Amino acid sequence: MNSGQDAGTFADTGWGSPLMPNSSAARWPSRSLLGAMSPEACRELLGLGVRTRFEAGDVLLREGDTDRHVLVLLSGFAKVTARVENGEESLLAVRVGGDIVGEMAAMDGAPRSATVAACGTVDARLLRHDLLRGLLVRRPEVHLVLTGIVADRLRWANRRRLDFRGYPVKVRLARLLVELATSYGRPTERGPEIGCRLTQPELAALTGAAETTIHKGLRELRRSGLLETGYGSTVILDLPRLRRLADLPPDD
Structure with a gap:
């Protein structure tokens, strides 16, 4: 993993305009955090934290760890896994550019519930939990988007359980x-x-x-x-x- 501190504004990050959601060079999924936010909110979020890059196989977040930062994925994709009772690793979900990972630990302080690993190169912004909380206070729209994403993920998990029994x-x-x-x-x-x-x-x-x-x-x-x-x-x-x-x- 490579990280670099920046000056704190989106214009100075070095990523350039392709990361903006209205750019033809990058389209984040509409149901992702960045895809559902306004351009102004995206600029503010992407001006926070540090620029981070992961290579294939790198662990972004590890199950059981007590750190509380979040990662906003800008490109690439990652897999979310967790250990089940018999010790085997189970794939829970995939996350792609535009998604946020680690938000649960940032909000409640509990240990990480899953491991997130990079599949290929992943570019991200790493935000301390206090920076995320400050953004949510300043921009209620981001709070609403994040709440909706957490709700969508809960529904997804519930649908999977029902699908196993019913189809x-x-x-x-x-x-x-x-x-x-x-x-x-x-x-x-x-x-x-x-x-x-x-x-x-x-x-x-x-x-x-x-x-x-x-x-x-x-x-x-x-x-x-x-x-x-x-x-x-x-x-x-x-x-x-x-x-x-x-x-x-x-x-x-």
């Missing part, structure tokens, strides 16, 4: 792919592209299924013309049909 594996896989496409997909001529690369074991962990079953499910979805997988990405070729398979309502 077969193929439907659970379709629901996960729809969630990833709508939250993190990048529009292309062929359909939304999920740029974060998840392995079959990781998809199995997120859907509560066996790896062999996930392999079969992906093969069937490809044969049905619903998606196309390649190195480092997945393109959803027919999102409306995938939503129907996932037993989800049409996307307005």
